[in-house]
Amino acid sequence: MANISGFSKLSKQEKVDWICKHYLDNHQEAKHKITQYWNSDAKLQKLHDEFAENTISNYYLPFGVAPNFKINQQTYAIPMAIEESSVVAAASKAAKFWDDKGGFKTKVLGTTKVGHVHFMCKAKPQQVEDFFKQIETQLYADAKPLTKNMEKRGGGITGITLINKTNQLDNYYQLHCHFETKDAMGANFINSCLEQFGKTLEAQAVKYEDFTSENRPEVVMCILSNYVPECLVKAEVSCPIQQLGSTEAEAQNFAKRFKQAIDIATIEPYRAVTHNKGIMNGIDAVVLATGNDFRAVEAGIHAYAAKDGQYRSLTQVELTDTQFTFSIEIPLAIGTIGGLTSLHPLVKVALAMLGEPSAEELMQIIAVAGLAQNFAAVNSLVTTGIQKGHMKMHLMNILNQFEATEAERQKAVEYFKTHTATHSEVVKFITQLRA
Numbered sequence: 479m480a481n482i483s484g485f486s487k488l489s490k491q492e493k494v495d496w497i498c499k500h501y502l503d504n505h506q507e508a509k510h511k512i513t514q515y516w517n518s519d520a521k522l523q524k525l526h527d528e529f530a531e532n533t534i535s536n537y538y539l540p541f542g543v544a545p546n547f548k549i550n551q552q553t554y555a556i557p558m559a560i561e562e563s564s565v566v567a568a569a570s571k572a573a574k575f576w577d578d579k580g581g582f583k584t585k586v587l588g589t590t591k592v593g594h595v596h597f598m599c600k601a602k603p604q605q606v607e608d609f610f611k612q613i614e615t616q617l618y619a620d621a622k623p624l625t626k627n628m629e630k631r632g633g634g635i636t637g638i639t640l641i642n643k644t645n646q647l648d649n650y651y652q653l654h655c656h657f658e659t660k661d662a663m664g665a666n667f668i669n670s671c672l673e674q675f676g677k678t679l680e681a682q683a684v685k686y687e688d689f690t691s692e693n694r695p696e697v698v699m700c701i702l703s704n705y706v707p708e709c710l711v712k713a714e715v716s717c718p719i720q721q722l723g724s725t726e727a728e729a730q731n732f733a734k735r736f737k738q739a740i741d742i743a744t745i746e747p748y749r750a751v752t753h754n755k756g757i758m759n760g761i762d763a764v765v766l767a768t769g770n771d772f773r774a775v776e777a778g779i780h781a782y783a784a785k786d787g788q789y790r791s792l793t794q795v796e797l798t799d800t801q802f803t804f805s806i807e808i809p810l811a812i813g814t815i816g817g818l819t820s821l822h823p824l825v826k827v828a829l830a831m832l833g834e835p836s837a838e839e840l841m842q843i844i845a846v847a848g849l850a851q852n853f854a855a856v857n858s859l860v861t862t863g864i865q866k867g868h869m870k871m872h873l874m875n876i877l878n879q880f881e882a883t884e885a886e887r888q889k890a891v892e893y894f895k896t897h898t899a900t901h902s903e904v905v906k907f908i909t910q911l912r913a
Contacts, residue, residue: 486532494534525821541767541824543831544569548581549846556847557828558763563875565759568854569847579717582849584842590636590708591811593668595653595675595700600693603642606651609689610640613682617653620678621671628667633658635671651695653679656708661837663770663813665702672700704774705781706809711838713845714805715853722802733802735860736795740804743791753852754783754792757806760851764844768832769818769825778809793852806849810841876904886911 480500488496494512502508512535517523527533544566545555558566576582599606617638625634637656644650653675657668676697683694722736723729743753758776765772783789796803814837818825829835832843873894877887890907897903 490527490534493532497534522823525823529818529821539766541828542566542763544573544847544850546570546577547573547843547846547850548577549584549842551581554833554843555831556764556843557767557831558760558847559767559824560759560763562759565763565851568858569760569850572850572854572857575853576715576717576850579715579721582713582715582846584711584713584845586838586841587710587712587807588708589658589838591657591659591664591668591702591706592708593655593657593672593700593702595655595672595679596698597651597653597676597679597695598649598698599651599695600649601689601695603644605688605693606642606695607640609683609686609695610653612686613678614638616682617675617678621674624667624670624674628659628662628664631660633660633662633664638675659813661814662816663811663837665771666816668702669700672702676700704778704811706778706811707782707785709809709811710807711810711841711845712805712807713842713849714803715849716801716803718800719797719802720800732860733797736802736804736856737797739856739860740791740793740795744794745790747789750783750789750791753856754780756855757792757848757852760847760849761808761844764847765812767825767828768812768814768840768844769822769828770812775810775812778811782809793849804849804853806845806852808845808848810844812840812844813837814840873899873904876901877908880905880908882908 482496485493485496494509498505498508498512515536515538517526517536523536526536539559539561542558542560543555544558547554547556556569558569560566601609618635621635628634634657635655636658639654641652641654643652653672655668655672655675657664657671659667679695680697683689686694689695719733720726720729722732743750758779761775761779762772765775779792780789783792792808793804793806796805813819814829814835819829820826832840835843873890874887876899877890882890886908889911890904893907894904
């Protein structure tokens with residue numbers, strides 16, 4: 479192991495050489511594994527290299543498609559970038575199931591995004607409130623050069639509120655700011671506005687007569703929030719209960735067990751975490767395929783799942799005597815312009831595949847992917863069990879680990895059509911086959 483100064487200034491090949499020499503055994507084999515994923519198109523490779531820092535290669539994920547999604551009576555083929563077996567297949571199966579039952583219905587409930595200027599102030603609360611009222615107009619005015627273009631697109635700053643948090647942390651206040659960013663995710667726009675608010679706040683505080691040098695506001699940080707409970711989208715499916723099974727008794731039993739599974743995830747955090755992770759399989763795959771920030775989306779959605787003080791299911795079921803309705807409501811701050819959406823070639827393909835959606839349209843598509851994934855997972859759990867389908871999809875991964883020949887793969891696929899495909903059973907089968 480070794481330290482190095484100036485690593486970022488090395489060429490990509492020099493970075494690879496240094497890593498292989500100091501951190502990897504079998505240098506030549508390691509170099510080959512790293513460099514074999516370099517793109518032969520130098521211009522395209524340079525584009526990928528500049529997405530992040532200190533890049534030494536490309537890390538591939540499967541780019542799949544889940545077809546036959548009927549959303550608000552329009553049919554979509556949804557792009558999904560994910561490495562986990564069965565996710566795309568499960569989404570596709572759910573899409574097919576709901577296609578002749580009216581498909582998915584969606585609605586955007588809000589598009590407001592949030593950011594804060596966090597500051598400390600030892601002055602009396604009333605002094606801080608009076609100060610804010612005096613500078614509120616100036617905050618908007620000073621940010622005008624930043625908001626001009628966004629306002630032309632129908633966006634901008636939609637509100638600034640002073641929040642007193644001194645009962646939770648001594649001297650702590652915040653400017654709670656609302657933004658509309660239209661088809662952009664808007665992180666850079668929001669953060670630029672917030673930093674300007676911070677500068678205005680401190681500059682005006684120096685001139686404010688009721689403040690002394692000891693009790694003036696001091697800005698701690700200016701940053702957007704990835705928790706966006708007012709940037710919401712809802713998706714749902716609904717059908718007569720009798721359509722959920724081949725007989726009335728089977729359909730009623732399925733509806734009952736399905737609701738029980740959702741109820742358990744609503745009151746039991748241990749189950750809710752895994753339940754929602756499955757939802758995020760679908761959501762993250764589309765977010766990643768369309769060049770959006772899946773970490774931000776994950777953080778905001780999981781916070782929303784705990785908004786009432788306990789972590790709960792993101793999906794809900796409503797049953798009447800005759801009707802089954804399954805829905806999801808989630809916060810989503812995403813964009814279809816800016817960032818990777820205008821740079822990454824496959825992101826451009828993904829957005830074109832979806833018909834060049836607006837941010838609101840993409841919100842609805844992403845929510846549907848999450849709902850479909852959850853329906854498929856819970857459907858398996860309350861009927862055949864999750865492992866039967868999952869392990870069959872995982873079979874190819876195990877066979878690849880053993881570098882199975884095409885003949886071996888065909889025999890394995892045929893055998894495991896009627897046998898449970900656990901890892902140990904696949905190993906046993908391959909070993910016996912080769913013996």
